[in-house]
Amino acid sequence: MAADVLVVGAGPVGLLLAGDLAEAGVAVTVLERRTTGSNLTRAFGVHARTLEHLDVRGVADELIATGMPLRELRLFDRVALDLAKLPSRYGYLLVTPQTHTEDVLRARAERLGAKFGWGADVRALTQDDSGVDVTTADGQRYHSRYLVGADGVRSVVRDQVGLSFPGRSVLKSIMLADVRLAEPPEDLLVVNGVGDGFAFVAPFGDGFYRVFAWDRRHQVPDDAPLELEEVRDITRRSLGTDLGMREARWMSRFHSDERQAPHYRVGRVFLAGDAAHVHSPAGGQGMNTGLQDAANLSWKLAEVLAGRLPESLLDTYETERHPIGRLVLRSSGAIIRLAMIKPLLLREARNRVLGAAVSVPPLGRRASGMISGVGLRYAPPAGADRLVGARAADRPLPGGRLYELLRGGRFVYIGPRRPATLPDHVVFARGSGEVLVRPDAHVGWVGDPAGYFAR
Known part of the structure; x- marks a missing residue:
């Protein structure tokens, strides 16, 4: 075949x-x-930059309809990132x-x-x-x-x-459980660590919730039996309540690696x-x-x-x-690693320092941009304009939004006039500058696009 x-x-x-x-x-x-x-x-979670890629493919709205937006991402006790201020039409984390x-x-x-x-x-x-x-x-x-x-x-x-x-295991014996909750949390996502462990709770949208939990004091092989009471216990210690956890339809363990x-x-x-x-x-x-x-x-x-x-x-x-x-x-x-800090005084210092840092607008924007992917870019090749490799933000153009014009795997050339020759799969949109946007919504070339395709 x-x-x-x-x-x-x-x-x-x-x-x-x-x-x-x-x-x-x-x-x-x-x-x-x-x-x-x-x-x-x-x-x-589907982050903003991924939603932008799905928008380019015309399926972002379809996926968004299956989930709920989270506009603040809480990392630690009092450390949260404001995703609503992202420079994207998707100023949130889609929970689905x-x-x-x-x-x-x-x-x-x-x-x-x-x-x-x-x-x-x-x-x-x-x-x-x-x-x-x-x-x-x-x-x-x-x-x-x-x-x-x-x-x-x-x-x-x-x-x-x-x-x-190469790499190593970071967390062993992470517990997964799909459960019903008698007392669902008020927040869309709930996560907290207490030094000896952490718990994370997210909705499936069908009445069940996924719980991720880890207990520093009881780390066993992935194939070790798992009982709901073990998940309840670390959830109570991490969140102050087990949320009335009951009726597990599935439970398992896994380990988390860092490898590349x-x-x-x-x-x-x-x-x-x-x-x-x-x-x-x-x-x-x-x-x-x-x-x-x-x-x-x-x-x-x-x-x-x-x-x-x-x-x-x-x-x-x-x-x-x-x-x-x-x-x-x-x-x-x-x-x-910051979430796993055990001593109480160090956890409090972490919260104060990081909370103060992300409250400074430039630092908060940088952190949100990195986690959401909106702030990531590729290094320009040697000798190329500094814009090459940068994320091309969506914007209105003659004929539609940039991301709409990119659909179908097309390039979009934005310039003051249409070039004499332009490949069939490149859309011309009148605008300032001379920028060729790649199908993945990154800048591929600055100047006459013929130079890009003549390489």
């Missing part, structure tokens, strides 16, 4: 990538070892279970023509100058020009290309999402970082496969996304 691109993994990252490629006319097949979509939710994100992205990918191989358990892959060959557990063989491993923290793709995954692959590309094979990097759950940045990986890579594959830009463009995926992954790993790690 042949395809232009094989995507291994039908989680959020693989689904967004597959939908983008299918929309660009690329023959894409998603291989997933599961036989159906996932019912496991770990991510509950990961399964809803997957449902929206899967429907889009299917609608656009992506093919799915459910029950395809990838076991081996080889590559050469002509492409990548994959063999599954049942002996099926697939061939593609490129392959993307979006197959999670235990990535078979990463192992097959010989990449290490040394490379995101090996020949014709790329890594994205948890296959490339995993972070602590602090700040809710894991799934969001992966989706932003996909938004960066998809248009580059499409351009190269269409012959519009050189193959060397694909190297910029690692150049741009690896530093972002490293930054998120460090920032989320810092948050979780």
Whole structure:
């Protein structure tokens, strides 16, 4: 079976990538070892920059309808970030279970023509100058020009290309429980740490709540039995109440790692999402970082496969996304370590110092921008204008908003006059400056766009 691109993994990252490629006319097949979509939710927050990427794809409103906006993100006892002031139309964290994100992205990918191989358990892959060959557990063989491993923290793709995954476990024996609450919290999200542990509570929207809890005093293997009373106990100590926790429909344990692959590309094979990097759950940045990986890579594959830009463009995926992954790993790690401070006096000092810091507008904006992704940018190439690599904020333009004009994987050139020659997939919008906006809503070029496509 042949395809232009094989995507291994039908989680959020693989689904967004597959939908983008299918929309660009690329023959894409998603291989997933599961036989159906996932019912496991770990991510509950969709940040502003991810919502902007979904807006570009025309599905942001559909996902927003499944959740609730949180305009203040509380990190510690009295330390909170004001997301309402973000320079984005999405000045909030959308609280919605990961399964809803997957449902929206899967429907889009299917609608656009992506093919799915459910029950395809990838076991081996080889590559050469002509492409990548994959063999599954049942002996099926697939061939593609490129392959993307979006197959999670235990990535078979990463192992097959010989990449290490250095790092360490940050938290062991995190408890997960889906429960009903007799006394639902007033706030949309509730989280607090008390030195010996923490608890996090978020709504599914169907009457059940997901509880994440960790107890420093009782760390056991992931496969150790879990009783609801253990979750109740640490929740009471962390929040002052167990919220009337009852009727658990599912419980489990997992451990949280901080790891990053040394490379995101090996020949014709790329890594994205948890296959490339995993972070602590602090700040809710894991799934969001992966989706932003996909938004960066998809248009580059499409351009190269269409012959519009050189193959060397694909190297910029690692150049741009690896530093972002490293930054998120460090920032989320810092948050979780601060949350785990045990001595009471140190926790109080943390709250005073950080609370005062984020109340200073420039510092608060920087922290909110980093966690939400709105403040992240890519370094400009040597000799390029300083605007290259910056996030292109949405704005009204003749013919519609910028993000609407980007839909379909198009570029948008904003300038005082239409150039003499402009590729068919570049939309011209009259405006000040001479800026070419890439399909992932970052500035790609300043000046005549012909220079960008003539590289």
